[in-house]
Amino acid sequence: MSLDRNYNIKVDIRTGAVFFNQIKYYANDINVNNLIIKFTDSGDDFNLTGSTIVCNIRKPNDLKSMEQVNIVDAINGICELQFSPVTINVEGTCKAEFIISRDGDITTTDTFRFKVLRSIDSEIDGSIVDTDNYHVLVKLIDTVRDLDTDVRINEKTRQDNEQVRIDQEQARQRSIANMQNTVNSKVTEVNSAKDNMISGVNEKLAEVDTAKNTMVNDVTNKINETNATIDSFENRFNALAPDQATNAEVQLARTDAEGVTHNSLYERLLKAETQGMIYWETVEG
Structure with a gap:
């Protein structure tokens, strides 16, 4: 059985x-x-x-x-x-x-x-009987049991401490990850601000170039208009005065009765008028 x-x-x-x-x-x-x-x-x-x-x-x-x-x-x-x-x-x-x-x-x-x-x-050998050795063995068994309990308690404490260490390490890793995410976010913000600033500067430069080109075109147009006016005036002047006698007549008109040739007809006329006034004052005075 x-x-x-x-x-x-x-x-x-x-x-x-x-x-x-x-x-x-x-x-x-x-x-x-x-x-x-x-x-x-x-x-x-x-x-x-x-x-x-x-x-x-x-x-x-x-x-x-x-x-x-x-x-x-x-x-x-x-x-x-x-x-x-x-x-x-x-x-x-x-x-x-x-x-x-x-x-x-x-x-x-x-x-x-x-x-x-x-x-x-269950914890002793079957050949042991109730003797002094038996009691000693029982005490040894109790001591071993107490040691086993201490070992288990220490092991449990070790496991708890290990778990605390693991939790702290995980928290540290999360903190590092959060810091890295914050840094990455700030870097992205700085790069975005930099790109926006560069874009703004480029736009301003484009506006300045446009204004400069417009100003140059306006000045060029004014110069062309002035040159056209001068050319028109010269053409009209040439059309009014005889081609052969103009220079000689002008030079002759700048020469006064005393034979002095002035730089311009205006100086010639101004001298004549001034002398006339002086002469008139002398006579009248």
């Missing part, structure tokens, strides 16, 4: 739900702690051909263990799992889940729980 302690559970591959009654094992049991697992798909048998199944367990001391699940009837979805002594060695409630993989697909079931109990002699 087998000493196996078998518990039957059912897993719905579609929803991940795990159906089971209370499961309990003893820490000192060896090779008898078994699970018989039935995989279904919405109530129908699920074919596990080509599948690989493992069971992840978190023990009461927060350490993790992984067990391989044996497929005994792939077509009908029946498997068996025998927990190793290293998994069933800590008193308390264990949490477990199944992970099924096939053809690159992976799915995880809901978490289920089972209890690990400690028997009276």
Whole structure:
């Protein structure tokens, strides 16, 4: 007769739900702690051909263990799992889940729980009897248990501190990213302002060039108009005076009665008028 302690559970591959009654094992049991697992798909048998199944367990001391699940009837979805002594060695409630993989697909079931109990002699050798050595061993076991508790507390503290460090590093990285985004934004604003300024200067230069060209054209037009007026005046003057006698007559008109030739006819007439007034004043005076 087998000493196996078998518990039957059912897993719905579609929803991940795990159906089971209370499961309990003893820490000192060896090779008898078994699970018989039935995989279904919405109530129908699920074919596990080509599948690989493992069971992840978190023990009461927060350490993790992984067990391989044996497929005994792939077509009908029946498997068996025998927990190793290293998994069933800590008193308390264990949490477990199944992970099924096939053809690159992976799915995880809901978490289920089972209890690990400690028997009276689970932590001592069966050959030890009630002697002084027994009490010493019990004290040693208690000391080891206390040390294990301290180790777990220290490990938990380390994990918490590590998480704090990770959170701080992530916050620092976010801060650096925000600063970089701010700098990039400011650089973009400066470049945009620079481009706008250059565009404005170019527009002003274009306006100055246009105004300059307009002014040059206006001056050129005025010069051309002046030259045309001069040419017209010369043409009219030449048309009024005889071609051969003009220079001689003008020069003769600039010469006064005393034989003095003035620079212009105006000087000649001014002298004559001035002398006439002087003569008149002398006579009258």
